[in-house]
Every structure is written in structure tokens, then in C-alpha cells.
Amino acid sequence: MHFAMPPRKTSRPPPYAVRNARSSFNPQYLIPRDRLRRVVLAILGFLAAVWTLRWMFGGGGEIGYESAVAGSGAPVVIVTVFDEKADKGWVGRVKRNREEYARRHGYATFFNTTSNYNIKTSPLSWSKVPALRHAMTLHPTSTWFWYLDSTALIANPSVPITSHILSPAKLEKHMIVNEPVVPPDSVIKTFANLKGERIDVVVTQDREGLSVESFAVRRGEWAKYFLDAWFDPIYRNYNFQKAEGHALEHIVQWHGTILAKLALVPQSLINSYAKGADPSQQGHYKSGDLVASFPGCDKGGKRSCDEEMKPYFEEIEKRKGAE
Ligand SMILES: *[C@@H]1O[C@H](CO)[C@@H](O)[C@H](O)[C@H]1NC(C)=O
Numbered sequence: 001m002h003f004a005m006p007p008r009k010t011s012r013p014p015p016y017a018v019r020n021a022r023s024s025f026n027p028q029y030l031i032p033r034d035r036l037r038r039v040v041l042a043i044l045g046f047l048a049a050v051w052t053l054r055w056m057f058g059g060g061g062e063i064g065y066e067s068a069v070a071g072s073g074a075p076v077v078i079v080t081v082f083d084e085k086a087d088k089g090w091v092g093r094v095k096r097n098r099e100e101y102a103r104r105h106g107y108a109t110f111f112n113t114t115s116n117y118n119i120k121t122s123p124l125s126w127s128k129v130p131a132l133r134h135a136m137t138l139h140p141t142s143t144w145f146w147y148l149d150s151t152a153l154i155a156n157p158s159v160p161i162t163s164h165i166l167s168p169a170k171l172e173k174h175m176i177v178n179e180p181v182v183p184p185d186s187v188i189k190t191f192a193n194l195k196g197e198r199i200d201v202v203v204t205q206d207r208e209g210l211s212v213e214s215f216a217v218r219r220g221e222w223a224k225y226f227l228d229a230w231f232d233p234i235y236r237n238y239n240f241q242k243a244e245g246h247a248l249e250h251i252v253q254w255h256g257t258i259l260a261k262l263a264l265v266p267q268s269l270i271n272s273y274a275k276g277a278d279p280s281q282q283g284h285y286k287s288g289d290l291v292a293s294f295p296g297c298d299k300g301g302k303r304s305c306d307e308e309m310k311p312y313f314e315e316i317e318k319r320k321g322a323e
Contacts, residue, residue, distance in 0.1 A: 071141025074108035075162050076216075079147045081131045083124060083298065084113040086150070090306040093313060094150055101157040108142065110135035122236040123243040128212065129231045136219045145223075148291070149213040151305055152271070153312055155285070155292040158323070164290070165269050166216060168196025175199075175263040181253050182209045188253040190264045200261040201226065203248075204271040206283055206295075210252065212245045213293050214271040226258060275308055287315075 078098045082091050098109045112134065117127040132145050139145075144166055148154070164170060177192040183205065200223060202216040217223050229251055230244065240246035252258050267273070267283035274285040274292040285292045292312050297305035 071139045072108045073141045074106060074139065075142065076107040076144045076146055077110050077135050077139045077142045078102055078107060079110045079132055079135045079145055080150055081127050082111065082113050082150050084115050087306060097153050101154045104157055105160045108139060110138065119236065126236055126244045129227055129244060132217060133227050136223065142219060144216050144218055146216045151295055151297050152213050152291050152293040153309055154290065155312055155316060156288055156290050159290040161290065165265065166202065171196040171199050171202065171263045174265045174269060176266065179264055182249050183207065186253060191260055194260065198261065199263045202263045202265055204267040205264055206267060210245065210249050211271055212248060213295055214291055222261065274312065
């Protein structure tokens with residue numbers, strides 16, 4: 001099995017591409033109207049029964065959490081998972097960075113540590129997926145769950161992610177269509193003509209592929225399916241070079257139903273690279289961008305997130321004083 005291979009181009013359109021194709025098939029010609037109605041009613045009844053049972057006995061999905069808490073009603077929950085071995089002072093600063101932003105716009109935050117998620121021997125970065133699922137059960141009345149990695153900062157707290165990026169109109173305006181999911185030459189391209197209100201996942205792409213440092217998921221049944229599909233043990237054990245990042249690219253390319261819910265937005269909207277991007281590229285951080293991201297600053301070696309973020313923390317403080 002080789003999961004990393006992008007799907008091959010085929011002359012036959014995939015089944016999900018029939019959205020616009022007008023089918024000449026009409027079941028009425030095959031089944032008498034009355035019987036058709038009875039079949040449809042039976043199917044609807046069966047689905048209703050399944051849903052009721054699921055509702056009564058809980059999701060029972062692989063990442064099941066009991067929802068007990070009444071939600072905050074915040075439109076956005078910012079989710080960040082920290083490595084428990086990380087420097088406490090730095091963790092505190094990064095948490096404050098989100099909390100101040102959240103307070104300003106009426107959002108909520110959700111923090112936890114990697115060790116609280118049972119990801120066994122897979123890379124710790126996988127913990128973002130169950131953490132999102134966890135946050136969704138703790139905030140059952142919130143809409144958007146924005147995963148913002150500990151390696152990224154909110155650099156311009158005056159920009160509300162809701163009205164500036166996540167509103168249906170803004171998503172329609174910003175989404176990048178007909179773009180290879182994995183640059184430069186994946187044959188699977190982002191869909192055109194998607195409605196903003198149907199979008200459930202908002203991601204960005206850097207030079208190498210989809211980024212998992214900053215992305216948003218809309219809570220709902222579909223989100224549960226998406227996160228469970230992503231967290232599949234097969235992918236966790238597959239040893240993708242970029243762990244959950246490559247697994248995401250895999251499911252997005254292979255499942256047209258996921259691609260049909262996905263908006264690829266310009267990196268500068270939610271994921272500008274303060275470090276590691278070519279300054280001439282559009283993903284590079286410039287003053288005023290919502291997020292400054294430092295991908296890989298937590299990987300040790302010569303790098304330190306705290307050191308790299310210091311000037312940005314200072315700029316944010318300065319700006320606060322000037323407002
Ligand atoms: C973090 O996760 C653990 C395990 O699920 C849970 O018991 C704990 O309450 C969580 N912490 C927060 C702050 O939500």
C-alpha cells in the first residue's frame with residue numbers, strides 16, 4: 001500500500017463531479033409513483049430511527065467525549081495544544097495572546113496538552129485532531145473551531161476572523177479555486193462554485209502543501225466525520241513524513257466529499273510565515289496580518305519559539321498601547 005501517491009488522472013470523472021451534470025435517469029420511469037413514495041418514506045423512517053438511536057446513545061465514535069457542559073455561545077473557539085515539556089513562561093504568553101484576542105471579539109479558547117490525548121506512538125502533532133473533537137463537545141453552541149498551533153501568534157488582534165474571513169461572503173470572495181491541492185502538480189484541484197455557507201473547513205497552503213498550523217473547522221455532524229476520517233489509525237500508523245499534514249492531503253485528495261466542503265484561502269489571511277518563507281512570496285508575514293506563524297520553531301535544535309516570537313510579542317504590546 002502506498003498512501004502518499006496522489007490519485008492518478010483518469011478520463012472518467014469521479015462520482016462527486018456529477019453535481020452539475022443533468023442526469024437523464026428518472027426513477028419514475030422504472031418504479032410506479034406510489035411505490036416510489038413508499039420506498040422513500042421507508043428510507044426516511046429508517047434514517048430517522050438511526051439518528052434517534054445515535055442521539056440516545058451518544059456518538060460512540062472513536063474519539064468520543066461526553067458533552068456535559070452547556071456551551072459558551074462564542075462564535076469561534078481557538079484551539080491550541082501544548083507540549084507539556086514546553087517552557088511554562090512561553091506557554092503562558094502564547095495562551096494570553098489568544099485569550100486577549102478572544103476577549104476582544106467574544107470568542108472562547110480551548111487549551112490542552114499533548115499527553116492528554118492517546119495517540120500512542122504516533123507523532124505528538126497528531127493530538128490537534130482529537131483536541132478539536134474535544135473542544136467541539138465542550139462548546140456545543142459554538143460554530144467555528146480555529147486550530148492555531150502553539151508555533152503561531154495572533155499578530156493583529158484587531159482583525160476578527162469571523163467577519164473578515166469566515167463569513168460566507170468573505171469565504172466566497174477569498175477562496176482559491178482550481179488550485180492543485182498539493183502544489184505544484186497534484187491533479188486534484190480545489191472546486192469552483194462552492195457556496196460560502198456550505199464550507200466546513202478553511203485551510204491554507206504553503207509551497208509544499210496544505211498547512212496544519214492554522215485552519216478552521218465548522219462544528220457539526222460532518223466535522224465529526226471529517227475529524228474521525230483524518231484520525232484513522234491507518235494514517236496514524238502509516239508513518240507519513242509530515243504525519244497528520246500528509247494524512248490531511250491524502251483524505252482531501254481522495255474524498256471528493258471532503259474537497260467539496262473545503263475552502264483554500266490565501267496564506268496571508270490566517271497563516272503568514274514570519275520565518276521560513278521566502279520574503280518575496282505571498283505567504284510571508286507583513287505588518288497588519290492576523291497571524292504570524294513560525295513553523296517548526298518547536299522542533300528544537302537551534303530554534304526557539306520564545307526567541308523568535310519575542311519581537312512580535314513586543315510589537316503587539318506596542319500596538320495595544322497605541323490603540
Ligand atoms: C484536557 O484533557 C483532559 C483529558 O481529556 C481533560 O480531563 C481535561 O479537563 C482537559 N483540560 C482542559 C483545560 O480542558
